[in-house]
Amino acid sequence: MTRWLREVGWRHLVGVVVLAFAMVPIVFVVSAAINPLGTLSSSELVPTGASLGNFTRLFADTGFGRWFVNSIVVAAVSALASVFISALAAYAFSRRRFRGRRVGLLAVLLIQMFPQFLAIVAIFLIFSTVTDLWPAIGFNTWWGLILLYLGGALGVNTWLMKGFFDTLPRELDESATMDGASHAQVFFRILLPLVAPILAVTALLAFIGTINEFLIANVFLTDAGSKTLPVGLYGLVAGERNANFGMFCAGTLLTAIPTVLVFQLLQRYITDGLTAGAVKG
Amino acid sequence: MTATKLGGPVTQARPAPEPERRGGSPAAILLKATLLGLAIAIAVWAAFPLIENEKWTGLAILVATTAGLLYLYLTPRHIPLKYLAPGTVLLVLFQVFPVLYTASTAFTNFGDGHRGSKQEAVVAIQTASVTQVPGSQQYALRIATTGDPATGPLVFLITDPATRQVSAGDAGGLTAVPGTDAAAAGYTVLTAGQASLRSTEITAFAVPTAGGAIRSSGLSRAYEGKAGRAYDEGCDCIRDTTTGRTWTADESVGAFVGADGDRLAQGWKVAVGLGNFTRVLTDPAIAGPFLRTLVWNFAFAIASTGGTFVLGLLLAMALHSDRVRGRTAYRILLVLPYAMPSFAMLLVWRDMFNTDFGLVNELFGSDVDWFGGSTSARLAVILVQLWLGYPYMFLVATGALQAIPRELSEASRIDGASAWGGFRRIVLPLLMVALTPLLISSFAFNFNNFNAIYLTTEGAPFPADNPANGATDLLITYTYRIAFGGGGAQYGYAAAISIFIFLIVAVVSAISFRRTRRLEEVHS
């Protein structure tokens, strides 16, 4: 028993304590979502009544379904593309030695640190021209927004992946190259499968980051049909937080569902240690 | 191999088994040709609007970029660049350009009242000064032409409300039209739809009269108006047409200034050199509480990064064992805080810290004025950051633990090391290789984490004698308030402040970065 406690019990203890911390605000949101009189003033965790009215109103009175589709498409496409772009760059930074490598790495990091006071002005500057010339990728389009998000693909995620490439023994690619494999073969057939967990993690992080992005999407998407979930949901409570708070909470909960599904989908890459055997190389 | 699926199109790109020097399989060559062809097709598609609008510079950049990329992927040289090019192009377009743009505005007075060019300011001043000629009346208007509705010369057909007399007006003035039938007089009246396509012409159209000019007010009404102010090129000034008063252009401030120092509201953007930078250094509102804010800013960034990292790693380790039942359920629930839109949850947390109605005080039966005291407010914002941020670190650490060969940690166990010792000597160093860069970037993100403060305390509590700088203010929220709080948005000034903040965080990060060189070489 004590041995169980020492080896497994503490794990549950940590899990349960953090879970309590994690869940309180979420239970609060759930409670507001199913509370027919859901307002922000209620400090109760237990709702005074239960109904799905907020959910049905959300679909009946707002463009929620449309926002949902927009969000999923934008988030999925930009997550996949950004993982791919990041992985390419991470490979170069980790495995290739070239002039300006350290400077490039540092530059990628530093650019993200610049305070974004004027990002909105610059976005208008760029996309006003783009919209005039190529309306298919201008304001209010999926592709324009995805492109804009991909501007950040070479960023934190690149660092994350580069860190993981660094942990893989160099002998792996060296021996493959000796056997006559090209750099592309080394990258796609040997290294990528080994960093599968981190590809999955990065994809998930990119997906979450995009599906929850608000500030840029808010100015980029003004057409009712093109809005994403955060923009649409914010619109529900903008100005009048109280009246729609229940619907807002319901929407917030539904927003979390795709994320949880993606997590579930990627979970086996992240956690099942599929690659444990392969690392021996 | 399944992992390559994550890369999308990569799965189609099975590499040929032969070494590259001997050329690829026919399928691979075909694929490459198709993709390059598609790239050219897209470039051609993008070129048409550029040619149509005569954007030759843009076209040159497009051609150069496309040619550069084709060369890059057809030559066997420049291998690293092949991998870096996709991200770099996007980075330059959507990150580097905005940063450079911001930096360039730091040398201007760009902001409310000084957003556009001088020409735009002049137009705005003249438009704003147009008033109806005293004693004049409004007319019913029909927009007509003597030619084709889309291109023919415009004519204003106006009807005097009293006499029902119809007149036709153009740049030459008004002429009476006999009868009321426009068609009979040879005019085609434009429909609203047709007229709306010629909006710019209609807005600019003015029929000169003795007292001023007849202009349109929409598509169905016209009025006789007169501009009260006009730009005079001779004196480079704005002159009031009634009083004769003048405001002379002052290029150093970007405004028209009167003799008594009074400025017209509509100004324009001018370069002000280092003015914004010296203002940052000399502004007592910034210099005064700067050090205190900087110290807290560091504390906040370190506590947020460190706290989430420790908690995330602890959780990842706790669940990194096959013997823990319900791991899947744990993980899904534990990731939830990250799955919820953060702006929404920041607002929820803010309400949870309410003294009288908040859930926090309710649950603990306490009566703490959370955002009222410096210490409690700081604790509260860090706690919120912990909640929002630990799932990220948890995910990353879980991935990292998985990527570390289990044999390594197990080997140390067999050697007789304790579990903790093995972790510290073998696993942790490897983890740090992967995670240190992430910690640096997380630190940098939190250093400028605007939303974390702005959506919760907004900087509160504020000392009674200084409403400009609060206990939880970060440099970025504090300077945001200075640059945008009073007298409209001052983008130029904000940009100058951004550059200073950037220098601070960049120096700290660059120093930390130097230390990663050692970590990076762990395998070589």
Place this chain on the structure above:
Amino acid sequence: MRPAAGVAAALTCALALAGCGGSDDTDSPGTGPSAQQQQGELVIWADDKRSAALQPFAEKFGRENGVTVKVQAISKDQQTTFVTASQQGSGPDVMVGAHDWIGNLVQNGAVDPVQLSADQTAGLNPNALKAVTFNGQTYGVPYAMENLALIRNTDLAPKAPATIEELVAEAGKAKTPEKLCLQVGQNGDAYHLYPLYSSAGGYLFGTSADGDYDPKDLGVGRPESVAAFKKIATLGEKGSGALKRSITPENSIATFTSKKCAFLVSGPWAITDVKKANIKYDISAVPGFQGGQPARPFLGVQTFYVASKGKNKALAQEFVTNYVTTPELAVALYQAEPRPPALTAAFDQVKGKDADLEKFVAAGKDGRPLPAVPEMAAIWDPFGKAEAAVVGGADPATTITAAGRTIAAAIK
């Protein structure tokens, strides 16, 4: 060869140059380039609620005139977004917003004056017309007005209090947990405090001879404001407890509707919630201090603006000056949100069915238009924080003097 390189090349070109566009966007919400060629297009920006209400009328206007009308909702920072977008040529043709934006919109050359006929101006509420008049020009067409009033739960407080002292006494008798639901929040709320501040003798900007606000005469930090804040302090957390920082913009209405307080200071937007909670209520003017001046709420006016840099200004003018001024649209906007219409004809049409409207207008009898001068932007934040500090128990004199200093420095 290098298939990977080929993939990367295609991706780069596709992403950087065209964003996968052109070939594969079957369901893109974007409009084709040719859509606008045949018809004039009018783009209207408003907040979420109003854009929903405007939609059917915009469509009707479009049908009648053979043009396309797009109503787009901007959820956050409407004013800044409008000015920034306009400057870069991506703005709308018509903007819907509050009248106190005018000063800033004018200095940025973002809106044009409108030329209304004598008949049209005569049909508008004079206060509303005054609010949209700036430097002698009319800068928009007002359609709805709003001001704060005292909403009380008549079960808990049958009689309308004549003074704030009376209100505190009444609230004490009602034995509710909170005395007054007047939002303060952690960082104060100048808009909601202003009736009490003005009643206690304070002012923000003096007025010039012609009745316009004079930004050179700043009232915050003056002895009058110190005296006013001393009176306000008596209502604070260390005083009678009528004003509390824990009453926030988010919870004030909800606290009232859950019967935790008998009095709510709010505007017409609160009524929907109050009705939904089945509370018996009445509306009266916000009471002032005993022996003080009348409490003067700010009058706010919702306005249609013609954007200077719109692509279709003639059509925008037609919409704003000749279509918005019809009672039909004003009534519909009232139905979307019950604020008193600025158009007298529309007001008369709806007031019979809604007694609250006249009560709100009566409560705003002593009101003052919200200053539209750009300098007002410097007031909100420091003034609110001074309020929060004083309500929390800080010394009124030092607090408001410091706020006055900060504001004066920002205006300079």
